[in-house]
Amino acid sequence: MxxxxxxxxxxxxxxxxxxxxxxxxxxxxxxxxxxxxxxxKGEAGNAANFTGNAYNYGLVANDSIYNTLVGNVYFEKSARSNWHLHPSGQILIVLDGLGYHQLEGQPRETMKKGDVIKVPANTRHWHGATENNSLTQMYILPKTENGFVTWLEPVTDEQYTSNN
Structure with a gap:
């Protein structure tokens, strides 16, 4: 830690x-x-895991010493990830723009430049840009020996626009 x-x-x-x-x-x-x-900007995200355009740029490759993966994701306006989970959790650091994130069962929250979001291990969640703003975020995946990510179903338009 x-x-x-x-x-x-x-x-x-x-x-x-x-x-x-x-x-x-x-x-x-x-x-x-x-x-x-x-x-x-990085490489375009897999369309099967994102709605809209998102781009990933790796910053720290996983290895057996740090067992941590770090990267940057740029989301164009309205772009968002599918629901997904990380076996050891995830830390998001918002570098620019305005976005949303939501943990399953909790209201959608707005995130802005300077925010740090800690997503608990094995918690279904999603994140992405708002309708009118792009979003740049850094992600940190710790304890990668437990795995990286499990991708799930897309976030519906209703879920994306709902405050609940």
Missing amino acids: RRILALAVFLLLFIGQACKTKVEKSENTESSSSEQAIFP
């Missing part, structure tokens, strides 16, 4: 410095929104 926390602190400090550098560079030049991103 200490290694995961140390890694998370390191990444947050690194991201903070990267954000500062990007802001300093953009003050004197015009740039597109893609140049403002901390990480590259």
